[in-house]
Amino acid sequence: MISVDDFHKAYGETVAVSGISFDVAAGEILGLVGPNGAGKTTTLKTLSGVISPTRGRLTVQGFDVERDAVEVKRRLAYVPDDPQLFPDLSVDQHLAFTAAAYEVDGADRRATQLVELFELAAKRNTPARDLSRGMRQKLAICCALLHDPVALLFDEPLTGLDPRGIRMLKEEICRRAEQGAAVIVSSHLLAMVEDICTHVLIIDAGRPRFCGTFAELKETFGSSQPATSLEQIFFLATEATPAVAATASVG
Amino acid sequence: MSITALVLAIVWLGQSVVSMVLRDPYSIETLRRWVPLTLTAYFLWHLVKVAWKRPEEAIAWSAAERAMICGGPFSRQEALTYRLTTVMTAAIFKALLASLLLFPDLPVWPAGFLGLVLALAFIELWRMTLEIATHRASARAYLWLRVSVFGAAGAIILSALVTVGNTFSTMDESPGVATIQLLRHLFLATTELRQTWIGGVCEAPFATFAQVITASHVFSGEFIGWLLLASLLVVTMAWVVFEIDRRSFAAIVRAERAGYQPSKSLNHFSLNRVAGDSSRRISSRLPRVLRLGGMGPIVWRQMIGASRHKIGLLIALTLPALLAMLPLLQPLSPASTFIHVAGGLVFYSFLLLPAALKFDFRRDYDRLVALKMLPISPSSTVFGQLATPVLLTGLFQLSVLTITMIVRPAPVGYVLGAIVLLPLLNVLIFSVENLLFLVSPYRLNQEGITVFIRTILVFTAKGVFFMLALVGLFVWWHIAGHMSQRMDGRLGVFADFAPLFIFGIWIVVGMAAFIFTRLLVGAYRRYDPSLDAAG
Numbered sequence: 001m002i003s004v005d006d007f008h009k010a011y012g013e014t015v016a017v018s019g020i021s022f023d024v025a026a027g028e029i030l031g032l033v034g035p036n037g038a039g040k041t042t043t044l045k046t047l048s049g050v051i052s053p054t055r056g057r058l059t060v061q062g063f064d065v066e067r068d069a070v071e072v073k074r075r076l077a078y079v080p081d082d083p084q085l086f087p088d089l090s091v092d093q094h095l096a097f098t099a100a101a102y103e104v105d106g107a108d109r110r111a112t113q114l115v116e117l118f119e120l121a122a123k124r125n126t127p128a129r130d131l132s133r134g135m136r137q138k139l140a141i142c143c144a145l146l147h148d149p150v151a152l153l154f155d156e157p158l159t160g161l162d163p164r165g166i167r168m169l170k171e172e173i174c175r176r177a178e179q180g181a182a183v184i185v186s187s188h189l190l191a192m193v194e195d196i197c198t199h200v201l202i203i204d205a206g207r208p209r210f211c212g213t214f215a216e217l218k219e220t221f222g223s224s225q226p227a228t229s230l231e232q233i234f235f236l237a238t239e240a241t242p243a244v245a246a247t248a249s250v251g
Numbered sequence: 252m253s254i255t256a257l258v259l260a261i262v263w264l265g266q267s268v269v270s271m272v273l274r275d276p277y278s279i280e281t282l283r284r285w286v287p288l289t290l291t292a293y294f295l296w297h298l299v300k301v302a303w304k305r306p307e308e309a310i311a312w313s314a315a316e317r318a319m320i321c322g323g324p325f326s327r328q329e330a331l332t333y334r335l336t337t338v339m340t341a342a343i344f345k346a347l348l349a350s351l352l353l354f355p356d357l358p359v360w361p362a363g364f365l366g367l368v369l370a371l372a373f374i375e376l377w378r379m380t381l382e383i384a385t386h387r388a389s390a391r392a393y394l395w396l397r398v399s400v401f402g403a404a405g406a407i408i409l410s411a412l413v414t415v416g417n418t419f420s421t422m423d424e425s426p427g428v429a430t431i432q433l434l435r436h437l438f439l440a441t442t443e444l445r446q447t448w449i450g451g452v453c454e455a456p457f458a459t460f461a462q463v464i465t466a467s468h469v470f471s472g473e474f475i476g477w478l479l480l481a482s483l484l485v486v487t488m489a490w491v492v493f494e495i496d497r498r499s500f501a502a503i504v505r506a507e508r509a510g511y512q513p514s515k516s517l518n519h520f521s522l523n524r525v526a527g528d529s530s531r532r533i534s535s536r537l538p539r540v541l542r543l544g545g546m547g548p549i550v551w552r553q554m555i556g557a558s559r560h561k562i563g564l565l566i567a568l569t570l571p572a573l574l575a576m577l578p579l580l581q582p583l584s585p586a587s588t589f590i591h592v593a594g595g596l597v598f599y600s601f602l603l604l605p606a607a608l609k610f611d612f613r614r615d616y617d618r619l620v621a622l623k624m625l626p627i628s629p630s631s632t633v634f635g636q637l638a639t640p641v642l643l644t645g646l647f648q649l650s651v652l653t654i655t656m657i658v659r660p661a662p663v664g665y666v667l668g669a670i671v672l673l674p675l676l677n678v679l680i681f682s683v684e685n686l687l688f689l690v691s692p693y694r695l696n697q698e699g700i701t702v703f704i705r706t707i708l709v710f711t712a713k714g715v716f717f718m719l720a721l722v723g724l725f726v727w728w729h730i731a732g733h734m735s736q737r738m739d740g741r742l743g744v745f746a747d748f749a750p751l752f753i754f755g756i757w758i759v760v761g762m763a764a765f766i767f768t769r770l771l772v773g774a775y776r777r778y779d780p781s782l783d784a785a786g
Contacts, residue, residue, distance in 0.1 A: 101548045
């Protein structure tokens with residue numbers, strides 16, 4: 001569903017990502033973890049068509065992110081770490097805007113379901129500028145889910161959410177994956193990644209350190225040391241020799 | 252882009268140096284009369300600006316500043332001190348440029364430079380005070396401010412218009428010259444306000460700065476006295492900034508605490524009522540938005556933003572409308588009146604409207620990621636973004652031309668010419684504005700040296716562009732006249748001079764609009780929203 005092959009991104013002399021490859025099949029949830037500045041957000045922004053890759057091929061359902069940008073965006077939803085909403089538009093107007101942009105059929109019913117699920121029903125006529133951080137995050141998630149994307153990209157999705165919102169989102173991510181969506185979740189919350197993800201990609205300084213299932217991860221890093229949690233493995237992986245299993249396929 | 256900026260900088264510096272070398276220096280008396288007036292006008296301009304549009308932030312921070320300064324281990328006072336430092340740096344830079352321009356006129360350049368630094372620092376601090384106060388003012392207080400400012404401005408303009416209106420109607424000069432004379436009359440009428448007590452109060456601090464700027468001796472007790480007084484004014488204004496910021500924060504906290512109790516009691520005693528209210532607010536139908544190839548939602552969203560600012564827009568469009576319709580007061584033929592009104596419309600659409608109609612990319616600096624994520628092609632996004640300002644400018648022009656046609660009906664050919672030309676011209680104007688923005692982006696309230704230099708260069712570029720367009724029009728006027736005579740009816744409808752002239756302009760403007768729109772699409776496609784704007 002999502003395929004990234006030899007992806008590089010450079011800003012002038014600065015290399016943000018260098019040679020990342022992975023695949024995410026339908027029904028899989030990939031946890032993207034790495035220290036600050038590792039290249040996680042750059043990878044997600046490139047996949048969502050916000051920025052262009054310097055080298056490599058990124059596809060969603062066979063459509064190239066650069067050549068078929070509009071087709072990719074139709075199938076994809078990206079929730080950035082800092083949701084960018086339009087301050088003048090209300091919750092309902094955001095959903096109407098998204099429904100028109102993505103040509104969503106039956107948007108009224110879906111919008112109602114989503115705003116009730118994420119507890120925004122009482123705020124439907126409230127402008128985004130008057131919403132709290134958590135509510136803005138919820139609205140961004142509602143807009144992202146409205147068109148039933150087949151690929152979902154989340155960058156620190158739990159930021160600002162209350163405990164109920166966190167549970168709702170985690171369940172929704174799992175439900176969408178069960179229904180056949182490919183999901184990538186970038187987060188520093190390793191417990192959450194371990195909780196919901198089927199696979200994990202560890203990157204550091206723009207380079208891949210590991211890519212595979214949790215069983216493979218424990219096998220790779222747990223053989224020499226008794227590493228059990230993702231947190232322990234994360235430290236081992238980011239301090240180990242680069243590209244232990246750099247281009248392993250997730251699917 | 253760097254080469255373009257360099258060329259524009261050379262053009263600007265060149266004409267500045269030429270103006271310094273070739274003109275006669277002003278006398279000290281003239282300087283002492285005009286310097287306070289200019290500074291007062293700049294001072295009042297900030298008042299009009301905040302009354303026009305309430306600042307979105309009390310203090311504008313870039314993303315990096317918000318993360319490093321606001322989110323860093325600094326107190327509110329320390330963050331504010333940092334902001335004052337950046338503002339003062341910009342004031343020093345502006346003062347340096349201004350003092351160089353006034354180099355032949357200043358008796359002692361260091362004193363002039365020092366005085367300008369203090370005066371501009373005072374004005375910048377005044378601007379910050381206004382922005383902090385108006386950002387956090389209640390809706391009622393802000394309405395009062397708007398009513399007062401625009402009421403006063405309207406009364407001044409109206410009385411000046413009435414005073415000179417009769418004179419204008421008897422002028423024999425062309426409308427262009429007459430308009431300049433009218434503006435001169437208006438300006439002189441406004442300057443007479445300095446004789447009133449309000450004018451005296453407004454001008455008083457700047458008279459102090461003017462004494463420092465125009466000082467002939469720096470080692471005299473008089474100069475040191477004026478310098479101390481000017482410094483005291485700046486320090487006092489800085490204290491006002493800190494104080495108003497502190498007080499407004501305290502007011503917000505008080506308001507939040509006051510508002511907390513009722514909501515707490517609601518949670519305890521009226522849960523059913525809250526639930527009932529919530530369910531009543533739920534609307535099961537979303538607003539219907541046409542897609543129009545992706546342009547629909549973009550236009551719809553910008554239109555909602557424009558409707559939020561409709562009163563400000565109306566005020567912003569009234570002045571250019573009045574200025575453009577001045578030829579109606581003159582004893583001109585209908586055709587001549589129409590040409591001069593249309594010419595005025597083009598001039599004001601080019602000069603004033605782009606700043607008033609920022610309902611395009613220029614308003615979306617912080618939302619470009621959201622736009623780029625949408626499954627809408629860059630071309631559709633660009634056309635959608637341009638549609639609102641182009642449409643509003645078109646409506647403005649149509650209204651003025653309709654009034655002109657009602658008052659003094661012109662031949663239909665002239666109207667057709669305007670209808671054909673103006674929409675393309677509007678697309679060109681806003682394409683250029685948006686292209687400049689995407690090449691060198693900035694936030695709406697952003698201040699600093701970079702923004703100052705950018706403003707100078709853009710203004711110079713516009714001046715050069717407008718002059719070149721006028722030269723081009725002049726040349727084409729002669730060529731078209733020559734061609735229509737030589738062809739002698741072989742060009743059908745273009746045998747007449749006017750259709751041929753309009754057709755030529757239409758082709759050139761159309762091509763320019765096409766080229767700049769394509770450039771804008773390319774700039775948007777390449778734009779990387781993850782890069783922060785230069786402060």
